[in-house]
Amino acid sequence: MYIVVPIKQVPETGNVKMDPETGTMIRSGSEAIINPLDLYALETALRIKEQIGGRVTALTMGPPAASKVLKEAIAMGCNDAVHLSDRAFGGADTCATSYTLACAIRKLEHVDLIVTGEHATDGDTGQVGPALAAWLGMAMVTYAAKLLEVEETHITVERLVEEGYQKVRARLPAVLTVVKEIVVPRLPTLAGKKRTLHAEIPVWDAKTLDADPSLLGLKGSPTRVVRIETPKITRNTTIVKVSEEFPASDAVDQLLRFLKDKNLLG
Amino acid sequence: MHDVWTLAECHGTTLKDVSYELLAWGRTLADSLRCKLCSVVIGDIPDDEIRLLFTYGADCVYVVTHEQLGWSGHEVYVNILTGLSEEHKPEIFLGAATTSGRSIFPALAVRLRTGLTADCTELSIEEKSGNLLQTRPAIGGNIMATIKTPEHRPQMATVRAKSIRHLPADSSRKGEIVRVPWNPAWQDERVTVLGTRKEHSDQGSIMEAEIVVAGGKGLKKKENFRLIEDLAHALGGQVGATRDAVDRGWKGYPHQVGLSGKTISPRLYMGIGISGAVQHMAGIKTAECIVAINADERANLLRVADFALVGDLFEIVPELLRRLNLALDLALDFVLEDGST
Ligand SMILES: Cc1cc2nc3c(=O)[nH]c(=O)nc-3n(C[C@H](O)[C@H](O)[C@H](O)COP(=O)(O)OP(=O)(O)OC[C@H]3O[C@@H](n4cnc5c(N)ncnc54)[C@H](O)[C@@H]3O)c2cc1C
Ligand SMILES: Cc1cc2nc3c(=O)[nH]c(=O)nc-3n(C[C@H](O)[C@H](O)[C@H](O)COP(=O)(O)OP(=O)(O)OC[C@H]3O[C@@H](n4cnc5c(N)ncnc54)[C@H](O)[C@@H]3O)c2cc1C
Numbered sequence: 001m002y003i004v005v006p007i008k009q010v011p012e013t014g015n016v017k018m019d020p021e022t023g024t025m026i027r028s029g030s031e032a033i034i035n036p037l038d039l040y041a042l043e044t045a046l047r048i049k050e051q052i053g054g055r056v057t058a059l060t061m062g063p064p065a066a067s068k069v070l071k072e073a074i075a076m077g078c079n080d081a082v083h084l085s086d087r088a089f090g091g092a093d094t095c096a097t098s099y100t101l102a103c104a105i106r107k108l109e110h111v112d113l114i115v116t117g118e119h120a121t122d123g124d125t126g127q128v129g130p131a132l133a134a135w136l137g138m139a140m141v142t143y144a145a146k147l148l149e150v151e152e153t154h155i156t157v158e159r160l161v162e163e164g165y166q167k168v169r170a171r172l173p174a175v176l177t178v179v180k181e182i183v184v185p186r187l188p189t190l191a192g193k194k195r196t197l198h199a200e201i202p203v204w205d206a207k208t209l210d211a212d213p214s215l216l217g218l219k220g221s222p223t224r225v226v227r228i229e230t231p232k233i234t235r236n237t238t239i240v241k242v243s244e245e246f247p248a249s250d251a252v253d254q255l256l257r258f259l260k261d262k263n264l265l266g
Numbered sequence: 267m268h269d270v271w272t273l274a275e276c277h278g279t280t281l282k283d284v285s286y287e288l289l290a291w292g293r294t295l296a297d298s299l300r301c302k303l304c305s306v307v308i309g310d311i312p313d314d315e316i317r318l319l320f321t322y323g324a325d326c327v328y329v330v331t332h333e334q335l336g337w338s339g340h341e342v343y344v345n346i347l348t349g350l351s352e353e354h355k356p357e358i359f360l361g362a363a364t365t366s367g368r369s370i371f372p373a374l375a376v377r378l379r380t381g382l383t384a385d386c387t388e389l390s391i392e393e394k395s396g397n398l399l400q401t402r403p404a405i406g407g408n409i410m411a412t413i414k415t416p417e418h419r420p421q422m423a424t425v426r427a428k429s430i431r432h433l434p435a436d437s438s439r440k441g442e443i444v445r446v447p448w449n450p451a452w453q454d455e456r457v458t459v460l461g462t463r464k465e466h467s468d469q470g471s472i473m474e475a476e477i478v479v480a481g482g483k484g485l486k487k488k489e490n491f492r493l494i495e496d497l498a499h500a501l502g503g504q505v506g507a508t509r510d511a512v513d514r515g516w517k518g519y520p521h522q523v524g525l526s527g528k529t530i531s532p533r534l535y536m537g538i539g540i541s542g543a544v545q546h547m548a549g550i551k552t553a554e555c556i557v558a559i560n561a562d563e564r565a566n567l568l569r570v571a572d573f574a575l576v577g578d579l580f581e582i583v584p585e586l587l588r589r590l591n592l593a594l595d596l597a598l599d600f601v602l603e604d605g606s607t
Contacts, residue, residue: 095381096374108506121525124404125384127372130340134376139456140340142369158463159363162474163277167460168339172513174456222381225401241563242577252585255557258573262555264477264534265501265593 001152001172002056003045003113005103006132007073009066010122027097037117039076039185045115046077047183055079057108061089061093061100062210067203071196072234075188082108083154086205091218094123100216103209105136114175115154118143129177139174147180269304269326270296271356271420273347273371274319275364276309281318284362284423284474286432289323289426291389293433295358295398298391302326306350308343320441323433330446340369340426346452348377356420358398360389363424371424377514380418384595385550387429387531397421400541403529403552427474428531429552472521477503478532478553480523482546483510484539484560484579491516493583494538506530508546539579542567557584 009032045056058073061084070081084104092100105111114136119126133140145160155170158165160179187224206216207230238258242251259265272292274285289305296303304326305319311329319327330346347370351359359374361367363385375382388401392414398421401412415421479501481494490544491511501554507517509524523530525545536551540546540564542558550556558571559579568574575582 039579042410069386080498084518093381094384095376098372098376106509122405125372125382127375127384128370130369130372134344136374139454140369140373141457143365156460159365161462163462164464166462170339171456171460174393222375222379222415222418223383224415224416225411229410229412230408234605237567237569237571237574239574239576242575242582248577248581251577252582252589253417255575256589259534259557262534264555 001048001052001112001150002108002110003048003115004059004105004108004111005038005041005045005056005073005078005115006061006128007042007061007069007117008035008120008128009033009060009062009069010035010120022033025045032065032068034072035117035120035122036058037119037121037180039117040180040182041115042073042076042078043126043183043185044144044147044178045113045175046186048113048134048147049077052150052152056110057063059101059108060084061092061097061104064203067201070201071199073194074190074199075192076186077192081199081201083201083203084202084205084209086216088206088213088216091221092216093221093223094125094127094131096216096218096220096221098128098135099220100133100209100211101128102132103211104204105132107204107209112172114138114173116175116177118179120175126177129175133175136173136175139172141168141170141174141179142177144176144178147182247251267353267359268419269302271351271354271360272297272303272305272324273359273361273367274305274307274311274327275366276307278312278314279310279315279316281311281431282362282364283338284364284425284427285319286322287427287430288362289319290430290433291425292358292360293323295389295391296325299357299396301357304328304354304356305530306330306347312537316443319443320439321435321437323439324441324442326442328446331449332448332452336452336455337459339459340373340516341365341454341457342452342513343370344373344377344388345454346449347374349449349452351378351420359403359420361421361422361424363426367424371422375422378420378422380422381413381415382422382424383413383415383592384424386423386425389423389425401555408548414501426531426552427582428476428533450468472504472506472530472532473524473528475504475530475532477501477534477536478523478530479503479536479538480506480508480540481511481516481538482508482540483514484541485511485516486539488514488516490580492577493587494578496587497536497583497590500587501534501536503532503534505535506535508540508543537567537571538583540567541565 058118116129144157146158149156156169272288275282300326383400402486479498525548531552536557558567
């Protein structure tokens with residue numbers, strides 16, 4: 001089975017700067033890591049490979065420094081990796097991102113399964129997986145929480161939905177998006193890290209992809225971030241302190257009144 | 267002007283609440299644009315229930331039914347909605363930010379070659395351009411981003427449950443039900459639903475709850491977490507917990523609120539014995555009203571609260587429970603007056 005895992009490099013949280021002009025992220029300066037939820041996608045792919053045989057390729061679209069996360073993926077056990085990098089890819093929304101990834105996956109040929117994380121910790125849309133399925137005309141299985149059966153032609157999983165767990169069977173090729181429950185990711189091994197020293201990671205640009213330039217990057221993005229605000233967290237706080245002069249019963253009284261005024265009781 | 271559409275969400279033979287919430291957003295948008303508000307129902311929903319969509323704001327409902335739908339994957343829904351959108355060309359199309367909405371809409375947006383904004387908590391129409399302004403939390407709730415889709419139609423967004431209340435019911439409102447004939451080209455059998463296993467650990471329910479009472483390390487031990495559960499029960503809410511409380515096994519992971527847990531937007535969030543670390547706050551930034559109970563007056567959570575109670579939770583919560591439980595039997599007003607004398 002040939003499996004591709006798209007992974008995203010994200011800034012370590014708490015360390016994100018936004019460009020107020022373009023509404024896009026400023027990546028330089030903050031330490032980039034592999035999107036934590038993508039480790040679950042990688043682990044899922046590696047387990048399937050170990051179970052029924054095959055090959056796993058990690059794929060990322062991102063600036064030159066993003067090759068670091070691909071090395072990590074190889075250290076975990078991926079066979080190889082492809083890095084999509086070109087100025088023309090910059091400023092992409094999920095539509096343009098998924099298009100670019102789809103072009104690369106078409107070029108990789110004979111892909112049976114694509115495994116993505118549930119969402120990225122920065123952009124946080126969770127849209128890239130299902131959008132990929134649409135570009136590639138593949139079936140999609142989202143929020144997979146448990147692998148039940150993997151065959152050469154089908155995959156059966158339990159999905160985490162609002163009501164509980166839904167069991168579905170999908171014909172391959174398909175896009176699978178996974179939630180944390182599905183597996184516990186392994187740590188890279190020393191042998192794996194050694195392998196990355198010799199790993200050649202090809203960098204593909206827009207030309208290599210044979211992509212339609214009008215669908216790439218900021219130009220190919222139907223959405224525009226027009227404003228970024230830090231939510232105001234200074235509220236008009238009512239402070240009530242319990243003390244000897246002001247016992248808990250009086251404080252509770254005030255709280256109940258407050259809740260009642262806000263229409264929050266019964 | 268083309269219409270504003272919402273996708274109603276079905277659960278078996280009923281519509282989920284979020285379907286009516288989407289209409290509340292849709293109504294204000296349709297009114298500013300002076301166009302119709304239409305809802306799409308894909309599923310086997312009785313007419314009485316479909317008419318509720320009119321009661322809560324819709325002018326028109328497109329209904330698609332087929333015996334295979336209950337067993338179909340998302341592909342069929344994407345096919346149907348692509349077909350309907352290409353035919354009727356809605357100006358705006360809103361879906362719920364649920365597991366199904368968040369699967370169907372991204373694929374639909376690609377099929378229609380348009381943009382999609384995820385998980386919106388606020389929607390409005392920009393004065394001059396008439397464009398939809400879509401506001402959403404991102405980066406773990408640390409920022410609010412406002413997004414536009416200036417040149418592509420429809421303008422699409424998924425909307426977070428409980429980001430608005432449904433409109434007051436108006437049973438005099440009438441509308442048109444359009445039954446859409448089944449198109450065999452919509453059929454897609456690549457994904458089959460084999461069944462659903464209900465989960466009693468109320469997975470996801472804190473995300474939809476109107477009231478969440480959350481407890482942290484200040485509770486000190488597992489048995490004390492009962493206080494949080496009882497209070498949640500008395501207020502008709504759900505139980506949340508910090509990561510420290512979950513790590514100690516006081517409550518299951520589905521209850522964890524924050525960066526590595528769930529993001530919630532209840533009308534009332536009550537944090538008890540919780541310091542308010544940034545990772546926890548990431549999950550509650552869109553709560554409408556925050557109440558904090560903490561012994562330490564410098565605790566971070568008190569600073570973002572609407573109502574901050576400084577004191578010993580083991581004194582305050584039992585007193586609160588006593589008063590609320592009294593109120594279950596008697597009129598609330600009575601209890602308040604009784605307590606203040
Ligand atoms: C504040 C902010 C808000 C935004 N809001 C929106 C919005 O509402 N709609 C929109 O269309 N765009 C939005 N974007 C742009 C969006 O973040 C980028 O398009 C981003 O490249 C992919 O989306 P994501 O981060 O949401 O990834 P998600 O869709 O959350 O990622 C899901 C999975 O897709 C894979 N993946 C994602 N990106 C890559 C990549 N570059 N390379 C390889 N695999 C990848 C990973 O497996 C990942 O786990 C926003 C950006 C910012 C900064
Ligand atoms: C990558 C990462 C992800 C994380 N994700 C999350 C997450 O998703 N959710 C999350 O919650 N945390 C998360 N954390 C952990 C977070 O940083 C904090 O450690 C955690 O939120 C603290 O939990 P707490 O408030 O219960 O405990 P504490 O910080 O110990 O606070 C306990 C509070 O109880 C008060 N208290 C004690 N006794 C009493 C009493 N008798 N009466 C009243 N008040 C009392 C104290 O004054 C104190 O303020 C994450 C951390 C990291 C590094």
